[in-house]
Amino acid sequence: MDVLDLVFFRAIQTLQIERYSSSLDEIIAATESACAAVDMKTLDKNFVTLQSCMHEVLRAKGGNDYKISHIKKEMLLSQGMLPATMQCDREIWSLGFAYLNGVDYSAPMPTLAEEILENMEIGAICTRVENLTEK
Incomplete structure (x- = not known):
C-alpha cells in the first residue's frame, strides 16, 4: 500500500502537468515545484487515510473490496485533533496477523x-x- 496512490501523487502530477515541460530538467523542476506547492495539511490527511485503508485491508484479509471509513478529518484538523496515528482494533490486528501467518x-x-x-x-x-x- 502506497500513500502516493491515495492523493499525493495525483496532486503533484496535476500541478506538474499545468506547466509545459520540453526537457528533462524542466520536468524535474516542474515536479519539484509542484511537490513544494502541496499543502502539508493535505499530506497529514493522506497519511491518516492510508492508515484507515490499512485497517480495512486487514479486515478484508488483503482484499481491496472495502470502503474507506470517514472520520471527519477536516473537522479534526480544524480543531487541532487530527491524530498522527490511527488505532487498530485488537481483533482486526489479530485477524490480519493470523491470516498473514497462513499465507x-x-x-x-x-x-x-x-x-x-x-x-x-x-x-x-x-x-x-x-x-x-x-x-
Whole structure:
C-alpha cells in the first residue's frame, strides 16, 4: 500500500502537468515545484487515510473490496485533533496477523520475479532515453 496512490501523487502530477515541460530538467523542476506547492495539511490527511485503508485491508484479509471509513478529518484538523496515528482494533490486528501467518509467500514469487525483471528493463530503457535528451 502506497500513500502516493491515495492523493499525493495525483496532486503533484496535476500541478506538474499545468506547466509545459520540453526537457528533462524542466520536468524535474516542474515536479519539484509542484511537490513544494502541496499543502502539508493535505499530506497529514493522506497519511491518516492510508492508515484507515490499512485497517480495512486487514479486515478484508488483503482484499481491496472495502470502503474507506470517514472520520471527519477536516473537522479534526480544524480543531487541532487530527491524530498522527490511527488505532487498530485488537481483533482486526489479530485477524490480519493470523491470516498473514497462513499465507504461502513462495507461490507468487515467480510472477514477482518476472515483474521485477520487466521493471528493470523498462528502467534501463528510460535511462537510455534520458541520456539521449541530455546531450
